[in-house]
Amino acid sequence: MSAQVNYDSLVGKSLGRRTYKTQRVGLELEYENCTGSFTTPPHWNTTNDYSLRSGGIEFVSSPLLEKDLDVAVETMVNAAKAGKGVPTKRCGYHVHVNVTHMTWAELYKFFTYYTLLEPLLFREFAPGREMSHFCVPTWSNTALTECLYDDHMQLRNGIRCPRGYDASEYLRGSSGGGGLTMLRTPKYAALNVNSLKKFGTVEFRQAPSSLDPEFLKAWARLLLRIQRVSCEYNDAADIVIDYDEAGLFTLCEKVDFIPTKTADELDQEDAADAATIIAGHVPVNWQQLEWEVA
Secondary structure: OEEEEOOHHHOOOOOOOOOOOOOOEEEEEEEEOOOOOOOOOOOEEEEEOOOOOOOOEEEEEOOEOHHHHHHHHHHHHHHHHHOOOEOOOOOEEEEEEEOOOOOHHHHHHHHHHHHHHHHHHHHHHOOOHHHOOOOEOHHHOHHHHHHHHHHHHHHHHOEEEEOOOOHHHHHOOOOOOOOOHHHHOOOOEOEEOOHHHHHOEEEEEEEEOOOOHHHHHHHHHHHHHHHHHHOOOOOHHHHHHHHHHHOHHHHHHHOOOOOOOOOOOOOOHHHHHHHHHHOOOOOOOHHHOOOOOO
16 A cells, blocks of 8 residues: 655655754764874764775864854864875865755755855866866756656655655655665765765765865855755755746845855856756756757
8 A cells, every 4th residue: 555645745744754853964074194193073974985085084063053163163273284184176066955954945045046056156166176076067967857857846746655654755766665766876976975875964075175164064064055055945946946937046135145256157047957957947948958858
């Protein structure tokens, strides 16, 4: 026996078991050439990452409240400097944003808002890394876009869930079965939704590692602001409409993101198309887009 679940039947319910009831972030920072000695600071663990060279070390934080970011990041950077760590081009800065307190509809708002800003975010925080195979942008990640669209339409139209299963846990694939197609996409994406099943997070992988604590804090805080502001909209499609009517920089202003350069020569078209499809607000000619989803 099965029951049909969709947005209506999940109103007020989170994505699954609430790991945390509010916003938190988990940070991962990689460094190479760590030849010095240091003491691992509070809030952090260290691990050897075999994708790194010359004694590479990855610092992994506990889930952090925004108010704890300043102390946590600054003490970690001091430890990395004491260990003589170097943020080489192979080193990344990965931010996990907790989403277990969100509903599925809110999650899609978050995806949509982020995707519209993504070209600017790459330019400001990760210049040149849009060509990396380890953090593929959403605007060119057609497999991810297609899965997000298909899952969104299924959620709206209803998905069959076996009786006896918690619907949200089943959709997250954490009940011994089920799971939306987005959870089977590769993790090497700027927007990694694969981590939703294991950690209850969405991972942002595009930023490079750094020894600048202000850069590290600014990126994590901006992602949290995008998450908060996106949930103020009634529907993901409303974010696309706001973008169409008010423009990109209105969305930037709402999250207190002031780009250092104008949008001149910024290729926004693919990101706008991807966000439109993710939001389920599909234009009539979406099959004729240059980078076809299908």
